[in-house]
Amino acid sequence: MLEVRSLSASAAGVDVVRSVDLTIGAGEVHVLFGPNGSGKSSLLKAIMGLSPYEVTGGDIRLFGHDVSGHAPDERAALGVGMAFQSPPNLQGVSVRSLADALGADDRLDEALTMLDLPGFDRRQVSVGFSGGEVKRWEVAKLHLQAPRLLLLDEPDSGVDLEHVAAVAVAIDRLVRDPGDGAAPRSALVVSHTGSVIEGLEVDVGHLMVGGRLLHTGDPITLFDHIRTNGYVAPEPATTTS
Amino acid sequence: MSTTPTTPLTDQRTELLREVGYDDGRAGTSLLVDQQIVASESAHPDVEVLPIGQALKTYDWLQDLMFGLIDPDEDEHVQQAAELLNDPVGHFVRVREGAVVTSPIQLFSILESPQGRQFTHNVTVIEAGAQVEMISGAAVPPSVHAGHHISIDECYIREGASCRSVSIERWGANMESHGYARTHLEAGASATTTALQLAPIRHHLANSVTWVERDGRNNDRAVMLAPAGTERVVDSTVHLVGDRAGSESVTRMVSDGGVIVNTATLVGDAPGAHGFVGCDGLKLTDDGHIEAVPALRAVDPTAQLSHEASVGRIAIEKLEYLMATGLDEDAARDLIVQGFVSLELDAVPEAVAELVAETIASAKTGGM
Numbered sequence: 092m093l094e095v096r097s098l099s100a101s102a103a104g105v106d107v108v109r110s111v112d113l114t115i116g117a118g119e120v121h122v123l124f125g126p127n128g129s130g131k132s133s134l135l136k137a138i139m140g141l142s143p144y145e146v147t148g149g150d151i152r153l154f155g156h157d158v159s160g161h162a163p164d165e166r167a168a169l170g171v172g173m174a175f176q177s178p179p180n181l182q183g184v185s186v187r188s189l190a191d192a193l194g195a196d197d198r199l200d201e202a203l204t205m206l207d208l209p210g211f212d213r214r215q216v217s218v219g220f221s222g223g224e225v226k227r228w229e230v231a232k233l234h235l236q237a238p239r240l241l242l243l244d245e246p247d248s249g250v251d252l253e254h255v256a257a258v259a260v261a262i263d264r265l266v267r268d269p270g271d272g273a274a275p276r277s278a279l280v281v282s283h284t285g286s287v288i289e290g291l292e293v294d295v296g297h298l299m300v301g302g303r304l305l306h307t308g309d310p311i312t313l314f315d316h317i318r319t320n321g322y323v324a325p326e327p328a329t330t331t332s
Numbered sequence: 333m334s335t336t337p338t339t340p341l342t343d344q345r346t347e348l349l350r351e352v353g354y355d356d357g358r359a360g361t362s363l364l365v366d367q368q369i370v371a372s373e374s375a376h377p378d379v380e381v382l383p384i385g386q387a388l389k390t391y392d393w394l395q396d397l398m399f400g401l402i403d404p405d406e407d408e409h410v411q412q413a414a415e416l417l418n419d420p421v422g423h424f425v426r427v428r429e430g431a432v433v434t435s436p437i438q439l440f441s442i443l444e445s446p447q448g449r450q451f452t453h454n455v456t457v458i459e460a461g462a463q464v465e466m467i468s469g470a471a472v473p474p475s476v477h478a479g480h481h482i483s484i485d486e487c488y489i490r491e492g493a494s495c496r497s498v499s500i501e502r503w504g505a506n507m508e509s510h511g512y513a514r515t516h517l518e519a520g521a522s523a524t525t526t527a528l529q530l531a532p533i534r535h536h537l538a539n540s541v542t543w544v545e546r547d548g549r550n551n552d553r554a555v556m557l558a559p560a561g562t563e564r565v566v567d568s569t570v571h572l573v574g575d576r577a578g579s580e581s582v583t584r585m586v587s588d589g590g591v592i593v594n595t596a597t598l599v600g601d602a603p604g605a606h607g608f609v610g611c612d613g614l615k616l617t618d619d620g621h622i623e624a625v626p627a628l629r630a631v632d633p634t635a636q637l638s639h640e641a642s643v644g645r646i647a648i649e650k651l652e653y654l655m656a657t658g659l660d661e662d663a664a665r666d667l668i669v670q671g672f673v674s675l676e677l678d679a680v681p682e683a684v685a686e687l688v689a690e691t692i693a694s695a696k697t698g699g700m
């Protein structure tokens with residue numbers, strides 16, 4: 092589904108992703124841990140093809156296609172979607188009009204109900220949303236897109252205790268229950284908390300520090316390790332870079 | 333009450349006019365085709381719609397209202413219109429004191445002769461305490477690309493009256509239009525106007541002056557689009573002449589290669605006058621330009637006036653956010669532009685709210 096090979100990327104002349112290797116197979120859920128500023132969002136945005144991230148080395152393959160030079164919409168068309176950590180405010184653009192433009196008007200009510208966002212169809216996208224509402228909307232948005240590969244950038248941060256379960260359920264449904272007998276979906280989830288690994292069946296965990304993936308392994312063991320030792324690679328390191 | 337036969341409202345014309353607000357069963361209708369008022373009728377006992385020539389013969393007080401708010405020597409276009417004063421063409425609308433007219437009065441101009449010239453001088457009087465909604469629309473058949481339309485509108489909104497109006501213009505891409513609007517809001521009167529100027533036009537001048545008396549309230553919204561080859565010059569002034577008079581003007585401009593020059597001036601002459609001018613521009617391409625000039629003049633020291641102006645491109649971050657959902661760049665851009673211009677359209681008369689939304693939704697950039 093996703094193959095990232097020796098990927099390096101920079102933003103505004105700063106190297107933010109350094110020779111990262113990452114492979115996510117069909118139906119796999121990976122979680123990405125790392126301290127603030129370690130390059131997690133940069134990696135996801137580089138995969139999505141967003142500015143100002145420039146690939147300076149290596150390559151990204153989505154569903155077998157080398158996507159270098161592909162605009163974000165072309166990547167989305169291949170089947171990748173992203174829940175943004177901090178999406179922009181789209182003044183005047185209603186949630187409903189975006190769903191319309193996506194041809195997903197018929198799925199909107201269900202998606203908003205699942206994320207407990209009643210009446211949000213008339214709201215302007217992200218405008219005045221609370222921190223937790225932003226996150227829940229981003230997951231609802233992925234339900235409208237129904238991508239095969241989900242990039243979720245901190246879908247749980249700022250979400251209250253009651254809704255964090257709803258977010259996990261919604262993500263789980265997106266991944267495990269694609270419907271119509273479609274192939275299972277995959278996800279790469281950035282998280283600082285344990286809520287994602289508690290609420291979701293996660294297959295693989297990664298640790299990113301300083302733009303590099305320092306460790307890849309069992310997500311629960313990794314999370315426990317980070318909790319006790321901080322963001323340092325466990326020994327023996329199964330480094331991938 | 334029908335004052336002229338209605339046969340001139342042919343299917344062809346009504347079809348054209350539906351896109352700029354026409355509907356059956358309105359409180360009153362006026363239609364100017366080229367240089368002739370071909371329909372003026374009222375379906376409401378408190379509403380009069382007459383050709384201005386006929387109205388001048390009926391009401392001798394009307395001659396004092398013609399050029400009561402605008403100087404015939406204002407500029408060359410107004411001068412040309414003034415020369416036709418012995419045989420003026422236009423509509424006269426009067427709404428009687430205290431009337432509450434819930435169905436809108438609709439007023440249209442069509443230019444049917446290619447290369448034609450159209451002069452119109454309209455006078456509207458909303459008498460004390462009356463409440464009314466108005467729709468005005470301008471259109472050309474697809475065969476007409478060039479021509480010149482010059483209009484003078486003088487609007488008297490008497491004490492405590494209120495008027496909510498929307499205007500939708502769809503002139504030809506190669507046309508010129510010069511519009512002069514003068515509005516006098518008496519004490520406690522209110523006017524809420526929304527103008528949609530989205531269709532291509534070679535040169536469009538919209539010049540307006542509004543005077544607001546004690547406790548009066550002016551609210552105007554304008555949305556304009558300038559594709560390549562379109563030039564819009566907007567010059568509006570609101571004088572807050574009475575105590576506590578208020579005004580709020582918001583303009584949203586989108587240049588897709590065309591030129592928009594918008595000068596909006598707010599003058600606070602009286603104690604407690606308060607108002608706001610906002611001009612926001614979105615520039616989609618390297619060509620063309622947007623000039624936003626909001627100006628404030630506080631004559632009275634207690635006047636509270638403020639303005640805001642912004643001109644910029646669509647933030648790449650917003651465009652890419654939408655593209656990451658799978659929309660192509662054009663669709664993403666259209667959604668943002670439509671959002672930008674829809675922001676201020678909450679005050680349109682209900683009867684045309686849907687049409688306004690559709691007009692905005694079809695305002696595709698580039699291809700319009």
Ligand SMILES: Nc1ncnc2c1ncn2[C@@H]1O[C@H](COP(=O)(O)OP(=O)(O)OP(=O)(O)O)[C@@H](O)[C@H]1O
Pocket residue numbers: 102103105107125126127128129130131132133134143176
């Ligand atoms: N557009 C940019 N211009 C300059 N520096 C950038 C840009 N984008 C990211 N960076 C820098 O790159 C580093 C990685 O940022 P990134 O947003 O990827 O971190 P993160 O791991 O997602 O952090 P967090 O946990 O806080 O979300 C940071 O030091 C950040 O300041």
Ligand SMILES: [Mg+2]
Pocket residue numbers: 131132133176244
């Ligand atoms: Mg981040």
